[in-house]
Amino acid sequence: MRNLKRLLEALPSKKIFGQTDLDIKKIEYDSRKIKEGDLFVAIPGFKEDGHEYINSASEKGAVAVVTQRDGDYKAKVKVIVPDTRKALALLSSKFFDSPSQRLEVVGITGTNGKTTITYLLKSILKKAGRKVSLIGTIAYFIGGKRVVAEKTTPESLDLQNMFSQMLEKGTDSVVMEVSSHALALKRVIGVDFDVAVFTNLDQEHLDFHKTLSAYKESKGLLFDMLSEKSYAVINIDDPNWKYFYDKAKTNRLTYSLDNQRADFYTKTFSSDLEGSQIDLVTPNGRININLKLLGESNIYNALAGAAVGIALKVDLETIKSGLESVQGIPGRMEKIQAGQDFKILIDYAHTTTALERLLKTVRRLTPGDLLVLFGCGGDRDQGKRPQMGEVASLLADKVFLTEDNPRSEDPEKIIDQIMLGVKNKDKVEIIIDRREGIRKALKIAKRGDSLVLAGKGHEDYQIKKDRKFHFSDKETVLELLKMSAVGSPPSKNLETKT
The missing domain is CATH 3.40.1390.10 (MurE/MurF, N-terminal domain)
Incomplete structure (x- = not known):
């Protein structure tokens, strides 16, 4: 009261x-x-x-x-x-008595990488002895309790209530994804951020922001909020880095894959199916990290995690231990192994750049054919659809186009827009029903191939019109592999009102 x-x-x-x-x-x-x-x-x-x-x-x-x-x-x-x-x-x-002022709060913004960085930071800070809570796309973790995430960044009232609950549970550090929607809709006003991270900027959410410039400006609001004691962590390999760097009138740390002008960069790095090996240079020294996560994108994520760790006074050995302890993140380059003689990866990539990086990474690790299955969400930015079609058709040997979350749109019309960018239509097979598309892809994949299921990642639902159905790429793959992926009838989806 x-x-x-x-x-x-x-x-x-x-x-x-x-x-x-x-x-x-x-x-x-x-x-x-x-x-x-x-x-x-x-x-x-x-x-x-x-x-x-x-x-x-x-x-x-x-x-x-x-x-x-x-x-x-x-x-x-x-x-x-x-x-x-x-x-x-x-x-x-x-x-709630300004709870964020009594917490160490890290906010991560950018188009790609937010979720993975929060998980990496959670591990680093736990290794450093902090009691960590997390707010993000996959779930909220309030103390040791996992709560279903309805929004990437909750409404301001719910967010401040969460901070208060976190304090009651003994939390001292919070890592959170800060979405462009949350910034534009003022959900994080009043939050005292100790560190803000900019990962990258790609075409996304233009259904809401209308222009890429407005999208960028929304992201920039996070850096306007920083105090003189805060830190801004900036990826200088992104073309927009200077905008965010100049926005932050505070302590600034930069990271890059190989630009030695950055505060954090890799001297050498390599990736294979077991993960990534990184020779990391930092202001506090140099260290080798054996990351369990695949691909160049996750090397960027590890660099961001290390930079935040240093900003929060965590030593290099603890940062190394935290990064190396993360075995995987749900729906983020997630490997599925159920006895098949080809690789299956599930990833949340739903922007052009994310899909391109994903397919380039998997291509390097694939001796056989690269197969990709994806769609695009309805009632979302339509401009990226042909771009994603082009990327998939140029980098994959076989492309399966299927529904994602069509929402109020006709999934066939969404696929028609994706097809506008496809360079080689002979590579493409259109199967609207996602489960049937996965079944067909599993059926033709052979030894040495890689099958990538992109777009939905950790999600365990589909949205069609005003209905929400239970659907998980991972569950579907495991079910079909168990049934040998052949002759399996379509399952009846469970539905709930959205």
Whole structure:
């Protein structure tokens, strides 16, 4: 319970109507969760606007409302602000007593690599004796408890509540993915970041940001938030690195695969099916790392992890131990072995650059044919679809195009757009049903080949129209391999409303 008058001190600009010397039990932005004595913050959403539910919230017991539009509302107290999303973030931080100020918080942004870096950092910091929690795409880890992740970066109220729970569980360090959506929608305002990482920028989420420039600017907001004591960790191999470097008016560390002007770079590196061997140069010395993760992308991720470790005063031997302890990450270059005489890898690659790097890595490790199966998500950036088609048709020997999460779109039309970029249509087989596509790919793969299933990674669902079905690439592969992948009837998907 918090005093409303003191709580509203968090808002720099506001107009208050009503008596504020009263207690607030909790804050809500979902009117369905309102109880007697709550504060309701009306935020505009993608499909619905919270302002339409202010009177409903008042009828359910909300004693105060925060709105960015004036109106004849029934609540005892009305607070008008310029931006309710920003207000929600500031009020939430104040309500939970600014929990991030008592935590060591690392935020990772960029198109690719965020999830892997959080897992690498979790391992490094645990080896250093920290009690670590994690927020990201695959799951949230609050202390030792695993929680299903509904968003890569939660809404500000939920995020501050998580930070508070983490403190109660004894957490001292948090590693989190910071999505461009979260930055644009002000979910992380009020978070005290100790380190911010920029990984790379690729065409993604233009359905939301509209332009690549706006997407970049959203990512840059994270670096505007850093204090003088914070660190910015920047990948200088990305063409956009200088933008983020200049944004960060604080301590800066850079990393590169082989650019010796960077603070962290590799003297030599190599990869095989067992992982990657890295001769790493750092400001604190040089060290050899035997990473269990495959490919050049994961070498970049390890470099970022090492840089953050140094920023947080972790010694090199502990960083080495933490990196080498990570055996794999769900749906990220994940190897599947169930007795077959060819390689199977499942990866979340769903952008042009990620798919290109993935296929180039696997190509180097494949004596036989390289097969790839993928699709593109519906209601998402359409511009990357032909680009991904081009990359797949140039780098793979056989391409299976199938559905991903079509959402409200027709999967056949999505594939038509992918086909616009395909250079050699003879390589392509279109099988809309993803399970049937996997079955066919498994059937034709032979000794020495590699089969890459791209796009869905760790996901255990498909979204079609307004329905959410249980579907996992990994489960499907293991099931079909167990059935010898031949003559297996399509399974009935379990469905739930989204």
